Amino acid sequence: MVPGRFVQNFSHRRAILVSNDDRAIATLTATLGRLGLTVSHRPTKDEAADLSQEPLQAAEVVLFVDGDLARAPVLPLSDGSGPMPRVPVVGLVGVEAPSRLRALMQTGATAFLAKPVYAGSVFSALYLAVNEHAAKADQLAAIGAHETRRRQRRFVIKAVLKLMRERGLDDDDAAFAILRRESMQARLSIEAYCQFVVQRSAALSESGADGPLMSRSAE
């Protein structure tokens, strides 16, 4: 797997500060501005700030969430497997108690920034939060892909048997090699291709027709 490229320039991103701490907001607004981000502020009262319905994208937004808030904000989750916010989160740590740190972790913080916020630490926290969020998203996507392949294993077995039967092969390795070659030509994983072969065959036998093996692009 090709390792992801690190994000190093955060200009043209938006920072949303979910905090009621005026000092932290003042420092972050000035410092993030220097780093090229536009900053908006989301004050909260007793109820949790709800950002779940907002169209936030990981490549555009970074959230700064204050751990001292009475209620953690509700964030939009990523589409992939695993509970992960759609956008990177920097946790602002005031009270350094385990319950507060845990709440920030559960919100999805991938970096911490201690309060009072020191301007010289903001770039590091931002760098860590954004790149760690991207790495985590990649990992979750990879795990999701592996899970899908695991579920498709039975189609590989079926496709190998089907091919051996149809072409009179007595060597399962040869059947697998054919499927592997065809899957690469179709730009699909062997599992996805085998699922396609098996399900197509089932569909054809239901409709009573027969036709050449079609390949399709993965995109």
Added chain:
Amino acid sequence: MATVRYPIGILFSATGSYGTVGRTMLNGALMACDEVNRDRSSGVELVPTIVDPASVLSAYAPAVEAMLDAGIRHVVGCYTSSSRKDVIPIFEKRDALLWYPAHYEGFESSANVVYTGTAPNHHMSPLVDYLVSRFGRKAFCVGSNYIWGWESNRVLREDVTQRGGKVLAERYFAVGETDFSAIIEAIFEANPDFVFNALIGQSAYAFFRQFRQACLSRGIDQKTRFPIASCNLSEPELAEIGPGAVDGHLSSSVYFATIATPVNRAFVAGYQRSFPDGPTVSAEAEAAYIAVRFLAKALRDAGGGDLAAVKAALAGQSLEAPQGRVTIDPETMHCYLTPRIGRSRADGQFDILVEAERPVRPDPYLVHAAAPLEVVAQRPMLRVV
């Protein structure tokens, strides 16, 4: 107008491995102090306390502590980034202001520092433009083994790679290292279009001499075949390299003594009059000079040494410096400066080859210059399925 006396600290290593540059910075700062003090209309008298940390990193912090203990609120000083990083926490803790007059690698904007030297966008982009258009896209990088070397080479690598070029190798040496025979062999073997030098002090001078000598003994014209480009090469350092290896080196800087303007001619003449024993005037001297001039201006406008008032008075200030108009960027407390490319001559001065049309906004975090993602060498477009 009543004149108010302000104690200020001047903290440059006038001795040790980068003492030559330190002395020019000291001279530039003292010259500005003298001009401010002689100008009765300035309303300010600067009383400098001078400390020489002798290029020893651990000597900087105690020197700053002692200055602040003595009631000084403003210190003009530091050349290396490591020394600056060492003392910044003290300035922040005790709320004093460091006036830092050196080119540096960026990625910093402390609220307690005013930066009058170049940010990376000032020296790197114009240099890569020039190198790629004149010599080619294959670079060999050498540098001193600390943040200046690492970060300069990283920015160069990104810029060259984005233009379809390649960094063939990056090699680092301890500050003060002077034996470059092995690396010179490696350069010949790699056969780059140019060499990028981020060595400092004695290491750089030794490298220039040894590389020129090695090229001569092979019958190679180093100046045209393997030009060396630097972002930290100034006139006093050319004198240190010595005759025989001094000419034909490229330098990216915002100031060269040969700038042909009346302001600069007066500056150079005044400097030579004040410091006839050298070292000669340099970009660092000019940056230190600018720092003290801005300091005096801000003290006068603020009507006192109070830090918040001085910073408020300083934001957006301009002055006609030897390099041209210099303006403080209120957002980053760095300066708008005018990038230039120079080529060294046998007489220890630079011919100015390229000059920006106007002062360029500082971009210490390369927010406007760099690609959003780190740049990697081109990979084949394969997809594993």
